[in-house]
Amino acid sequence: MKPLVFLILALAAVNAFEFRTLQTRNVEMPVLDEPTGRITNGEKATVGQFPYQVGLSLKLNLYSSSWCGGSLIGNSWVLTAAHCTDGVQSVTVYLGATERTSAEATYTVSSNNIIIHENWDPTILQNDISLIRIPSVAYSNRIQAVKLPNIADSYHLYTGDVVVASGWGRISDSINSVTEDLQWAVLEVISNTKCAMTYGSKVILPTNICVDTSDGVSTCQGDSGGPLVLVSSGVQVGLTSFGAADGCEKGYPVAFTRLTSYLDWIKSHTGVVYY
Structure with missing residues (x-):
């Protein structure tokens, strides 16, 4: 029997360290950690290595805020997870930014500039995707939009493909805060069938894409919403959604929102055209 898993959408807080937690209805699976990163056991990024990487400080109320990742997909649009926003x-x-809050450009926008998927379901973490509208930003060596999949790739599963995840999330299970330096890790996409052996077929749906973390290299709390990009082409295929609550270094698969399932949704709200 699979261990009972709790889906933890962890947003590493900047002010009052706070985690948002969700749990499935008695779904048998391993404990889900927040969307995953030292990325645990990852590498430190160099300046300009991930120009599409975005950091998000999210104000929850007067006294607390949380941290997530995201990706720049156009001059005025950031892609992230619904559970973050x-x-x-x-x-x-x-x-x-490479150092977390030392950025080339910074914008603060209200919740009116956030678009959460209309079918976002926090009980099972489905349609975990949202958009943030920002003032138009000029591209530079450190700021560039990531490529999105072509609509023709909508049925591509990517199983076995090599991908890179990046973010400022926790660098180990023993640390309770996000890191200051951008981290990255190379991972391998696994089949949804294999991923469902951990989390169950009611949780892992075609709109998810999963990676193997059996060597302890994973995303972690604070990496939520961050990009998963194909090493071969630089195309973003996923965004960090959830992992096992037992810990980021335990070797359980990590689940991402599969972007090929949401290309029409992204285009309808942003006008961003796929390459």
Whole structure:
């Protein structure tokens, strides 16, 4: 019997360290940690290595805020997870940063500039995707939009493909705060069938994409919403959604929102055209 898993959408807090937690209805699976990163056991990024990486400081109320990742997909649009932006009052967007809050450009926008998927379901973490509208930013060596999949790739599963995840999330299970330096890790996509052996077929749906973390290299709390990009082409295929609550270094698969399932949704709200 699979261990009972709790889906933890962890947003590493900047002010009052706070985690948002969700749990499935008695779904048998391993304990889910927040969307995953030292990325645990990852590498430190160099300046300009991930120009599409975005940092998000999310104001929850007067006294607390949380941290997530995201990706720049156009001059005025940031892509992230719904569980990051659900219920926030405002968000400060950091662009072109390697050191977490030392950015080339910073914008603070209200919740009116956040678009959460209309079918976002926090009980099972489905349709975990949202958009943030920001003032138009100029591209530079440190700020560039990531490529999105072509609509023709909508049925591509990516199983076995090599991908890279990046973010400022926790660098180990023993640390309770996000890291200051951007981290990255190379991972391998696994089949949804294999991923469902851990989390169950009611949780892992075609709109998810999963990676193997059996060597302890994973995303972690604070990496939520961050990009999963194909090493071969630089195309973003996923965004960090959830992992096992037992810990980021335990070797359980990590689940991402599969972007090929949401290309029409992204285009309808942003006008961003796939390459």
